[in-house]
Amino acid sequence: MDIDKMKEHQKYIRNFSIVAHIDHGKSTLADRILEMTDTVAKRDMKNQLLDNMDLERERGITIKLNAVELKYHAKDGHDYEFHLIDTPGHVDFSYEVSRSLAACEGAILVVDAAQGVEAQTLANVYLAIDDDLEIVPVVNKIDLPSADPDRVKKEIEDIIGLDTSDAVLASAKKGIGIEELLEQIVQKVPAPQGDLDSPLKALVFDSVYDDYRGVVLSVRLYDGLVKPGDKIRLMNSGSEYEVNEVGVNSPHPVQRDYLMAGDVGYITASIKDITQTRVGDTVTNADNPADKALPGYREMEPMVYSGLYPTDNAKFGDLREALEKLKLNDAALEFEPESSQALGFGFRCGFLGLLHMDVVQERLEREFNLNLITTAPSVTYHVNTTGGENKLVENPSEMPDASEIKQVLEPYVKATVMVPNDYVGAVMELCQHRRGQFETMEYVDDYRVNVIYHIPLSEIIFDFFDNLKSATRGYASLDYEVEDYKQSDLVKIDILLNGEKVDALSFISHRSFAASRSRDIVGKLKNIIPRQNFEIPVQAAVGAKIIARTNIKAYRKDVTAKLYGGDRTRRMKLLEKQKAGKKRMKAVGKVDIPQEAFMAVLQTDEDEKGSN
Numbered sequence: 001m002d003i004d005k006m007k008e009h010q011k012y013i014r015n016f017s018i019v020a021h022i023d024h025g026k027s028t029l030a031d032r033i034l035e036m037t038d039t040v041a042k043r044d045m046k047n048q049l050l051d052n053m054d055l056e057r058e059r060g061i062t063i064k065l066n067a068v069e070l071k072y073h074a075k076d077g078h079d080y081e082f083h084l085i086d087t088p089g090h091v092d093f094s095y096e097v098s099r100s101l102a103a104c105e106g107a108i109l110v111v112d113a114a115q116g117v118e119a120q121t122l123a124n125v126y127l128a129i130d131d132d133l134e135i136v137p138v139v140n141k142i143d144l145p146s147a148d149p150d151r152v153k154k155e156i157e158d159i160i161g162l163d164t165s166d167a168v169l170a171s172a173k174k175g176i177g178i179e180e181l182l183e184q185i186v187q188k189v190p191a192p193q194g195d196l197d198s199p200l201k202a203l204v205f206d207s208v209y210d211d212y213r214g215v216v217l218s219v220r221l222y223d224g225l226v227k228p229g230d231k232i233r234l235m236n237s238g239s240e241y242e243v244n245e246v247g248v249n250s251p252h253p254v255q256r257d258y259l260m261a262g263d264v265g266y267i268t269a270s271i272k273d274i275t276q277t278r279v280g281d282t283v284t285n286a287d288n289p290a291d292k293a294l295p296g297y298r299e300m301e302p303m304v305y306s307g308l309y310p311t312d313n314a315k316f317g318d319l320r321e322a323l324e325k326l327k328l329n330d331a332a333l334e335f336e337p338e339s340s341q342a343l344g345f346g347f348r349c350g351f352l353g354l355l356h357m358d359v360v361q362e363r364l365e366r367e368f369n370l371n372l373i374t375t376a377p378s379v380t381y382h383v384n385t386t387g388g389e390n391k392l393v394e395n396p397s398e399m400p401d402a403s404e405i406k407q408v409l410e411p412y413v414k415a416t417v418m419v420p421n422d423y424v425g426a427v428m429e430l431c432q433h434r435r436g437q438f439e440t441m442e443y444v445d446d447y448r449v450n451v452i453y454h455i456p457l458s459e460i461i462f463d464f465f466d467n468l469k470s471a472t473r474g475y476a477s478l479d480y481e482v483e484d485y486k487q488s489d490l491v492k493i494d495i496l497l498n499g500e501k502v503d504a505l506s507f508i509s510h511r512s513f514a515a516s517r518s519r520d521i522v523g524k525l526k527n528i529i530p531r532q533n534f535e536i537p538v539q540a541a542v543g544a545k546i547i548a549r550t551n552i553k554a555y556r557k558d559v560t561a562k563l564y565g566g567d568r569t570r571r572m573k574l575l576e577k578q579k580a581g582k583k584r585m586k587a588v589g590k591v592d593i594p595q596e597a598f599m600a601v602l603q604t605d606e607d608e609k610g611s612n
């Protein structure tokens with residue numbers, strides 16, 4: 001191999017990501033770029049090619065990052081090699097965004113010409129600025145009648161502080177501005193640096209398990225070279241392998257003779273032990289290792305926990321294996337075994353948010369053919385006991401007895417809601433209703449404000465975002481980060497069916513909502529649980545005290561009972577999904593409980609208002 005030629009080639013590499021608020025058009029823009037660079041033959045062009053998980057395409061959202069190599073013949077007469085790394089836009093996945101940015105020198109900032117800068121635009125672009133990336137602003141959707149590119153350019157200047165004098169005005173949908181964007185990438189985004197003579201240093205930014213090839217590592221090379229036959233070492237895990245294959249995704253895998261500093265591609269090395277390969281690790285040469293690993297990633301703390309149980313208890317082992325495989329390219333997913341009297345053996349899993357939880361559950365069911373019962377999500381509580389212990393409680397049923405509790409602390413987030421002036425009142429009312437403490441209000445520009453609240457995480461994980469959207473007719477955008485734990489007056493509520501406590505139905509509530517929430521839930525369970533041939537009392541209790549009760553009547557022969565009564569809501573996708581699939585029942589004692597019952601606690605009053 002000719003090192004001088006490679007060094008010359010390095011000058012024509014450009015690594016970049018696209019960052020944006022959700023729905024501003026990242027994936028559509030990526031599709032147009034793929035088309036323009038003839039990476040994909042027109043007839044193969046499926047919309048949103050980068051979103052290659054079925055789930056992503058169906059939902060129209062990007063979840064996992066994807067890297068693609070493209071060739072571009074620029075106006076300066078040279079052929080350039082682009083590595084485009086797509087990033088998700090949803091607030092649950094900002095961790096993935098920082099991972100993909102770490103592999104780039106530049107970022108395209110996409111802002112919707114009608115919507116303007118939104119909360120996640122800011123959050124994502126700040127991540128890119130922190131990483132010292134060169135930012136190329138694009139005002140997208142200029143074809144919309146409501147587009148106002150000049151206003152949006154001014155917003156980008158005023159709010160973010162980027163020069164927009166030559167911002168690209170584009171319509172990803174109509175294919176306008178794409179060539180100009182590609183030229184700007186060539187001119188503005190720096191070529192990767194990286195020393196070809198140094199030992200290999202490559203950052204693992206993603207990895208997936210393939211039944212035939214073992215673990216496939218997605219890497220960005222910072223120094224050195226890697227080729228088939230090389231002995232490599234993963235610096236953090238210490239394990240060593242021989243490389244089988246290297247290549248790039250274009251967007252389908254294409255084998256290469258080698259990858260060099262500046263490249264973004266993949267490595268396979270018959271790695272079977274998936275626990276050895278963590279994203280954020282550094283790959284180096286086994287014989288001539290680099291002295292220091294790359295910085296890697298910040299560990300993500302899950303914020304929401306829920307129990308996942310196979311409906312068929314014999315599938316516990318399969319569930320463990322599936323979770324291990326998912327964990328490979330989803331470092332934020334956590335799980336550990338737990339058992340429930342009601343549901344048997346399963347796992348308590350930690351997620352970044354509800355969307356993350358939903359996606360994991362759905363992937364487990366689709367990709368691994370598992371049937372699961374999920375318990376209602378919960379946050380982590382810190383409990384100080386009278387005995388002087390400090391316990392972490394991730395599962396409401398493990399909350400100690402009230403007599404043993406000195407104090408309970410719950411996680412609070414700092415929530416920033418960006419909203420037009422007219423809706424400030426509606427936002428404040430919603431936050432107040434969710435136990436929020438107002439901090440401040442900042443003017444973003446002449447007609448929008450950032451409203452900042454401190455809110456218990458438990459109050460926002462379920463449906464806060466949906467309610468926020470409907471209270472502001474879709475105009476509000478939300479960003480939040482966990483701040484600290486604060487003491488709250490919380491109680492555990494147990495649910496008893498037929499006199500038996502069902503641990504998987506326990507939940508935690510603020511004392512002032514305990515009675516009303518209990519009444520709600522008892523009422524919902526009455527509708528959800530099918531009648532049986534005996535009467536079933538449904539009770540809610542705090543300690544030994546019953547605070548709500550009702551009965552599910554026994555069915556009589558002459559009644560054409562509609563077994564699954566429904567107060568379901570438009571927005572509760574979690575429940576909808578259950579409806580679509582086969583009815584899952586779990587026999588607890590003598591009572592058959594459908595899956596929806598375990599989610600009943602998720603529904604709040606606002607949902608009912610919305611749906612009825």
Ligand SMILES: Nc1nc2c(ncn2[C@@H]2O[C@H](COP(=O)(O)OP(=O)(O)OP(=O)(O)O)[C@@H](O)[C@H]2O)c(=O)[nH]1
Binds near residue numbers: 020061089090140173
């Ligand atoms: N009118 C118009 N619509 C566009 C344009 N670009 C994208 N859209 C539409 O905007 C919606 C969102 O586009 P996506 O590309 O999926 O948005 P995204 O930012 O990738 O969203 P996530 O991947 O979920 O973060 C889709 O319905 C697109 O068809 C454009 O230039 N003009």
